[in-house]
Amino acid sequence: MAETAGLDRQICFSLYAASRAVTGLYRQALGELGLTYPQYLVLLVLWQRGEISVGDLGAALALDSGTLSPLLKRLEAHGLVDRSRGAADERTVLVRPTAAGLELRERATGLPDRLASAIGLAPAEFRQLQDLLDRVRAAATSHPL
Amino acid sequence: MAETAGLDRQICFSLYAASRAVTGLYRQALGELGLTYPQYLVLLVLWQRGEISVGDLGAALALDSGTLSPLLKRLEAHGLVDRSRGAADERTVLVRPTAAGLELRERATGLPDRLASAIGLAPAEFRQLQDLLDRVRAAATSHPL
DNA sequence: CGCGATTTGATTGTGCACAATCAAACGTGG
DNA sequence: CCACGTTTGATTGTGCACAATCAAATCGCG
Numbered sequence: 001m002a003e004t005a006g007l008d009r010q011i012c013f014s015l016y017a018a019s020r021a022v023t024g025l026y027r028q029a030l031g032e033l034g035l036t037y038p039q040y041l042v043l044l045v046l047w048q049r050g051e052i053s054v055g056d057l058g059a060a061l062a063l064d065s066g067t068l069s070p071l072l073k074r075l076e077a078h079g080l081v082d083r084s085r086g087a088a089d090e091r092t093v094l095v096r097p098t099a100a101g102l103e104l105r106e107r108a109t110g111l112p113d114r115l116a117s118a119i120g121l122a123p124a125e126f127r128q129l130q131d132l133l134d135r136v137r138a139a140a141t142s143h144p145l
Numbered sequence: 146m147a148e149t150a151g152l153d154r155q156i157c158f159s160l161y162a163a164s165r166a167v168t169g170l171y172r173q174a175l176g177e178l179g180l181t182y183p184q185y186l187v188l189l190v191l192w193q194r195g196e197i198s199v200g201d202l203g204a205a206l207a208l209d210s211g212t213l214s215p216l217l218k219r220l221e222a223h224g225l226v227d228r229s230r231g232a233a234d235e236r237t238v239l240v241r242p243t244a245a246g247l248e249l250r251e252r253a254t255g256l257p258d259r260l261a262s263a264i265g266l267a268p269a270e271f272r273q274l275q276d277l278l279d280r281v282r283a284a285a286t287s288h289p290l
Numbered sequence: 291c292g293c294g295a296t297t298t299g300a301t302t303g304t305g306c307a308c309a310a311t312c313a314a315a316c317g318t319g320g
Numbered sequence: 321c322c323a324c325g326t327t328t329g330a331t332t333g334t335g336c337a338c339a340a341t342c343a344a345a346t347c348g349c350g
Contacts, residue, residue: 021285
């Protein structure tokens with residue numbers, strides 16, 4: 001045989017398709033807030049940590065500066081974040097939410113629960129899925145193949 | 146309280162991050178073949194189904210023409226696929242692999258197994274993960290939120 | 291101090307994703 | 321036959337992702 005397996009047997013496609021489907025669900029909800037999904041993830045970090053450097057933000061989200069720099073400029077243009085050079089190290093850029101950026105937090109509070117109920121897994125299944133995904137991610141990022 | 150949950154508690158981020166991590170693993174392996182990950186998915190379908198219309202391809206991969214049209218042109222420019230208008234219906238475009246496109250299948254045979262072992266889940270866990278992902282995808286695509 | 295190596299973020303270029311719009315081809319009722 | 325609505329793919333525009341490269345700031349070591 002040695003036939004290449006079809007799409008239906010490839011875990012990678014299930015992962016890829018599920019990720020895009022869930023992002024699409026967020027797209028609808030976030031559209032009301034004027035945010036994209038990666039922008040929402042950045043704000044999640046800022047709401048939790050307050051001021052943070054671009055580097056630490058990239059480490060938290062596993063995104064590099066080529067993705068974050070223009071994204072942060074768009075958030076700044078929309079008045080949701082401030083950016084400034086660090087006082088101690090002039091190379092670092094510190095990002096923090098503005099008042100408008102903090103206000104969005106209230107409007108986004110119900111979002112994770114709405115999404116979770118739309119997906120409709122049992123709580124135990126959610127935990128199981130997250131555990132498996134985190135292990136996959138850890139293996140994929142450490143193993144250079 | 147009513148605090149927005151952090152990144153670590155959001156299943157959506159685990160899904161998003163795991164998907165990008167696995168895609169990154171494929172990126173290394175596919176680089177030797179001169180393919181991107183979505184291009185590889187298109188070829189998987191073509192290897193299995195032979196000739197197929199752009200519409201059916203989009204349905205199989207859940208991708209629209211705005212993504213597939215330029216992607217297929219790049220594959221055509223690399224000599225891996227042919228494109229032609231359908232005889233019965235001049236609106237449809239039929240895509241099929243060239244000889245070079247079919248040869249790549251041999252070079253890609255070991256790939257899913259190599260990736261699976263790099264990820265390192267037990268077979269039962271793989272099945273479990275795929276089941277959960279497919280259910281998430283089904284719920285996310287049917288529920289309009 | 292001074293100079294090479296490192297760190298940090300920005301820039302550039304390619305390639306997805308997806309919404310919105312468009313034009314050509316098809317199909318059907320009158 | 322023909323006008324109208326539908327289907328099919330292409331095009332356009334915005335916004336991620338990521339590799340590669342760059343410049344400025346900092347650090348380390350002699």
